Amino acid sequence: MAIRWSQYTHKGFHDELIGPRGRPWPAADHVAKYLRSLKDNEIDERRTAADLAIRAMGVTFTVYNQDGGAIDRAWPFDIIPRIIEKKEWTRIEEGLKQRVQALNLFIDDIYNEQRIIRDGIFPAELLETSTNYRPQCRHISPRFKVWAHICGSDLVRDKDGTMYVLEDNLRVPSGVSYMMENRLVMKRVFPELFEQVSIEPVDSYPSQLYDMLASLSPRPGDSPEIVVLTPGIYNSAYFEHAYLAQQMGAELVQGSDLVVGDDDKVYMRAVEGLRQVDVIYRRIDDLFLDPEAFNPESTLGVPGLMRAWKAGHVALANAPGAGMADDKVVYAFVPKMIRYYLDADPIIDNVPTYLCMNPKERSYVLANLDKLVVKPANESGGYGMLVGPHATVQEREKMGRLIRRNPRNYVAQPTLSLSTTPTLVGHGVEPRHVDLRPFILSGKTIQTTTGGLTRVALKKGSLVVNSSQGGGSKDTWIVDAEEK
Amino acid sequence: MLSRVANSVYWIARYLERAENTARIVNVNTNLVLDTPKGMSPGWEPLVMITGGHALFAEHYPELNERNVIRFLLTDATSTVSVLYALAQARENARTVRDVLPREVWEELNNLYQYARDNVQLGLSKRGRYEYVMKVIRGVQQLTGMLGGTMSNNMPYDFMVLGRNLERADMTLRILDVRSASLLPHAGGLRPFENIQWMSVLKSLSAYQMYIQHMGVRVHRQAVLQFLLQDRHFPRAVHRCVLRVETALRELPRHQQVLPCVEKIKASIAKVDVANLDPQGLHAFIDVQEAMLAEVGKAIGDVYFYAESLPLASEEVTA
Numbered sequence: 001m002a003i004r005w006s007q008y009t010h011k012g013f014h015d016e017l018i019g020p021r022g023r024p025w026p027a028a029d030h031v032a033k034y035l036r037s038l039k040d041n042e043i044d045e046r047r048t049a050a051d052l053a054i055r056a057m058g059v060t061f062t063v064y065n066q067d068g069g070a071i072d073r074a075w076p077f078d079i080i081p082r083i084i085e086k087k088e089w090t091r092i093e094e095g096l097k098q099r100v101q102a103l104n105l106f107i108d109d110i111y112n113e114q115r116i117i118r119d120g121i122f123p124a125e126l127l128e129t130s131t132n133y134r135p136q137c138r139h140i141s142p143r144f145k146v147w148a149h150i151c152g153s154d155l156v157r158d159k160d161g162t163m164y165v166l167e168d169n170l171r172v173p174s175g176v177s178y179m180m181e182n183r184l185v186m187k188r189v190f191p192e193l194f195e196q197v198s199i200e201p202v203d204s205y206p207s208q209l210y211d212m213l214a215s216l217s218p219r220p221g222d223s224p225e226i227v228v229l230t231p232g233i234y235n236s237a238y239f240e241h242a243y244l245a246q247q248m249g250a251e252l253v254q255g256s257d258l259v260v261g262d263d264d265k266v267y268m269r270a271v272e273g274l275r276q277v278d279v280i281y282r283r284i285d286d287l288f289l290d291p292e293a294f295n296p297e298s299t300l301g302v303p304g305l306m307r308a309w310k311a312g313h314v315a316l317a318n319a320p321g322a323g324m325a326d327d328k329v330v331y332a333f334v335p336k337m338i339r340y341y342l343d344a345d346p347i348i349d350n351v352p353t354y355l356c357m358n359p360k361e362r363s364y365v366l367a368n369l370d371k372l373v374v375k376p377a378n379e380s381g382g383y384g385m386l387v388g389p390h391a392t393v394q395e396r397e398k399m400g401r402l403i404r405r406n407p408r409n410y411v412a413q414p415t416l417s418l419s420t421t422p423t424l425v426g427h428g429v430e431p432r433h434v435d436l437r438p439f440i441l442s443g444k445t446i447q448t449t450t451g452g453l454t455r456v457a458l459k460k461g462s463l464v465v466n467s468s469q470g471g472g473s474k475d476t477w478i479v480d481a482e483e484k
Numbered sequence: 485m486l487s488r489v490a491n492s493v494y495w496i497a498r499y500l501e502r503a504e505n506t507a508r509i510v511n512v513n514t515n516l517v518l519d520t521p522k523g524m525s526p527g528w529e530p531l532v533m534i535t536g537g538h539a540l541f542a543e544h545y546p547e548l549n550e551r552n553v554i555r556f557l558l559t560d561a562t563s564t565v566s567v568l569y570a571l572a573q574a575r576e577n578a579r580t581v582r583d584v585l586p587r588e589v590w591e592e593l594n595n596l597y598q599y600a601r602d603n604v605q606l607g608l609s610k611r612g613r614y615e616y617v618m619k620v621i622r623g624v625q626q627l628t629g630m631l632g633g634t635m636s637n638n639m640p641y642d643f644m645v646l647g648r649n650l651e652r653a654d655m656t657l658r659i660l661d662v663r664s665a666s667l668l669p670h671a672g673g674l675r676p677f678e679n680i681q682w683m684s685v686l687k688s689l690s691a692y693q694m695y696i697q698h699m700g701v702r703v704h705r706q707a708v709l710q711f712l713l714q715d716r717h718f719p720r721a722v723h724r725c726v727l728r729v730e731t732a733l734r735e736l737p738r739h740q741q742v743l744p745c746v747e748k749i750k751a752s753i754a755k756v757d758v759a760n761l762d763p764q765g766l767h768a769f770i771d772v773q774e775a776m777l778a779e780v781g782k783a784i785g786d787v788y789f790y791a792e793s794l795p796l797a798s799e800e801v802t803a
Contacts, residue, residue: 055598056591057587232580242582243582243583245583246587250583251489252581252583253486257487267796269791270486270487271487271490271639271643271736272485272737273795275797
């Protein structure tokens with residue numbers, strides 16, 4: 001059997017590795033040749049080696065079963081890398097930086113002067129109905145005017161090869177640890193490829209993250225106390241929280257480890273006694289952060305944390321309230337924000353988005369429900385979504401009623417033909433759909449990961465890349481095709 | 485270092501040590517039963533007594549026989565004294581402090597737990613038992629070695645030393661207590677199988693070879709008791725364990741609050757004259773030592789893990 005590129009077909013979709021007539025794109029040329037040279041038993045060996053590495057490294061994500069118990073599942077991984085040409089990546093990187101810069105300026109503006117509203121670019125009523133807007137954050141401006149210090153943006157490629165930003169995750173985006181673990185696995189499995197191909201390394205992320213967090217410290221000094229705040233081992237991203245803390249040499253804390261003193265400073269309960277905390281990389285949602293300020297039922301948070309943050313005694317990353325720009329309606333305004341704040345054209349495009357709040361766009365959406373994807377503004381993980389072409393008449397009618405009742409809460413986008421990439425099935429390869437989640441760090445400067453996490457829908461024809469629903473991941477290689 | 489984390493690493497070390505010790509007594513008893521003639525064999529009940537799981541055993545098993553005891557001590561995930569349970573607890577604790585453990589330690593612990601869980605049938609079979617048990621013992625020893633070789637000998641490590649040595653001392657006391665009860669002192673000459681049984685006590689603690697080096701080739705009650713209680717150098721002797729606890733403790737902040745109860749047991753162990761202890765006296769003595777050990781454990785918990793109000797740490801202190 002083995003891998004035969006001539007038999008690999010991805011009709012109707014752009015493929016990340018293989019171009020027309022089974023010919024690999026230049027950056028993927030060497031890898032394609034190498035894979036073709038593998039015999040069936042060699043493919044098996046590589047796959048087994050990867051499985052073993054993942055099991056041994058304990059790379060897991062947590063899923064919940066019906067009894068309410070949590071199980072750790074091994075991370076589904078495909079050994080064929082997704083490859084991006086370096087020149088293209090450089091452009092994407094610029095686009096991501098531009099985007100996040102505009103988003104941070106926007107959030108800071110919204111919580112302070114609201115110029116963008118006064119200038120008539122962004123409608124005031126959107127703010128009033130935003131679920132992630134936090135009035136508690138008004139008139140606060142964190143250092144560098146940065147609110148979303150860590151952003152994970154999802155990129156997809158349409159059938160003509162254009163990259164689009166599908167969404168920006170500004171609350172507590174996860175996945176970066178898997179990106180790093182994937183690389184470790186690949187180095188164990190394909191050491192020879194790393195010798196032959198110039199693949200950009202990904203391992204500087206933890207030190208970049210540390211430097212960015214350290215730069216937020218309100219206390220002068222060389223070694224600020226940085227902690228990662230996790231909801232605990234039952235959170236699906238706990239592996240990542242522990243991983244990042246370990247890689248940065250920071251303490252991994254839970255809410256109960258922290259206490260806010262009468263001096264409005266944050267301390268952690270340590271063996272030596274109470275130690276002051278300067279920077280909190282929090283992986284808990286806003287509403288659970290501080291029972292005094294938000295949800296009084298929350299046991300995950302730290303009472304008084306907002307007080308300490310407002311007093312400037314502790315830095316929170318991401319800042320509370322940053323999620324207001326995570327709204328799918330707000331997303332539609334990002335190109336306008338880029339023009340407004342940076343006086344520049346967007347380098348990466350948004351997926352064209354129709355806002356149901358605008359009567360003209362609404363009537364277009366209602367007339368074309370069978371062709372569009374409709375999304376609620378503030379849900380994540382695909383909840384409440386309608387994929388028009390796959391929906392029943394009843395489902396579409398129901399969505400129409402929902403849109404008419406609460407137009408502000410819905411946006412619609414054309415159905416994209418997500419790009420594919422060769423994925424191991426048995427001893428051969430088949431196309432599977434992928435997206436890409438790079439991470440962008442903002443402090444004094446803006447940096448991005450090298451590539452990002454490629455998520456792949458392992459089921460044939462599926463567009464769902466989510467790990468809890470049959471999705472897996474791949475290592476992402478930024479390869480310089482010109483350097484030979 | 486976070487109090488919660490200190491608590492977890494302390495328990496990782498305790499549970500790992502417990503898994504190793506339990507695996508070892510199963511192995512030694514298997515050999516002992518094979519070596520003693522029918523009728524004189526101590527059987528399997530003493531093992532249940534050593535682990536203190538008597539009531540739990542009676543609840544879940546109708547009959548006290550080899551197969552049930554082995555299952556109870558090795559592979560029963562619901563038995564809180566089993567090897568599998570101890571490994572699961574060690575792993576679960578490790579999961580909550582993955583950030584402070586060296587990565588290879590986590591991988592190895594994860595592997596060991598998965599091995600123990602996936603090879604239950606091997607452990608239960610008479611032929612496979614040795615392989616299973618040895619794999620656990622070696623696995624834990626490997627982990628202990630890795631921890632010593634890859635983890636900075638600072639606070640987290642000190643808490644592991646505390647946990648490991650308290651658990652060790654406790655196990656040595658339990659084994660002595662249960663085994664000596666069935667072994668009456670005979671001044672002078674040894675009854676044939678008594679010798680084998682004292683040897684098995686030593687072997688339960690991997691102490692036979694070191695005993696011979698230090699105490700000579702003759703195995704008898706007084707020397708065994710002296711060696712296992714009072715030796716300052718053998719890693720599983722109670723005295724040695726207490727000394728290790730003391731050294732590790734002195735590295736920790738605020739140790740003045742725990743040290744007195746360590747001094748107490750140290751003095752008690754050092755000054756006892758084992759030759760004058762009859763079986764009842766020995767039993768009573770061990771009881772008192774166990775209570776004193778428990779006091780040390782409680783003091784560590786009160787000062788470092790569960791303190792309600794904490795003083796402000798001085799600035800120079802670093803993790």
